[in-house]
Amino acid sequence: MRSTVDSTLKCALVLIFSILVVCVVWQVVSRFILGTPSTTTDELARFLFMWLALIGGAYTLGQGRHLAIDLLTLQLSGKRKLLSELVILGVVGLFCAIVMVYGGGQLVAKTLASGQVTPSLQIPMGYVYGAIPFAGLVMIYYCLSFALDLGSGESKQADEPAFGPLD
Template identity: 50%
Template sequence: MKQALDSLQRSVIVVVFVVLVICVSWQVITRYILGVPSTITDEIARFLFIWLALLGGAYTYGQGRHLAIDTIARSLTGRNRLIVEACITVLVAAFAACVLVWGGLQLVFQTLSAGQISPSLRIPMGYVYCAVPISGVVILCYAVSQLITLARGRLPDAITQDVPPVE
């Protein structure tokens, strides 16, 4: 499951990043070379950056490269290490479920029901905000994968980078 999610995440992130670079480049060309700035590229770039940041953050969590204070966890070995890592993963999953998925869905539904649309593109802002619950679901998938690995008595690959194996 994790490998398929990793592959999908990488593909989506690369596509969004490429489109973002093209969009920003076009904005620069139209503004400074053609002298007629594009009215929609600024908004497109802003929305793409939101999606890139949230999906990139979820991918980073899945790869174990997120910002973490892991001094205590790294100092432990064996069963104690597994327990601490499982507790941390459960806390991350709870945050993702409550704040990103549940709160994000509330934001999306409220925005869609209010009829808020973007100024230039005239698209419903709820579609832009869908990045929040989607990234939360991705983080939950990674957390479940990590918890399964921990339940089997092993540290997930994302955690074991540059760490000796659990005894």
């Protein structure tokens, strides 16, 4: 299941990044060569960058390549290390649930209810902000998946963090 989520996110990130590059290149061409900057691609690039950053952060967590201060965890072994890693996953999951899913979901709901649309594309701003709860849900999925791996006693290398491969 995790490999399916990884592959889906990877494809989505490549697609978003490719569209973002095309938008930015067109923005440069329209501004400096044609003399009339495109407001549509400017706005689209901003929103795609937001989605790229948030989904990319979730994907990075799933790959175990996120920024971590693991001085304490590296010094521990056995059940203490397991407990430490479970607590860390719990805190990350709780943060994602409260701030990203609940808070982001409230932001999406309020923005959709207000009828606010983007100036150029005329799409509801709630769709743009939807990246926040979506990324939060993906991060919670990864936290639960890693916690289940830890709970089942899946063996890891001594120098490898318990959540996510480093290769």
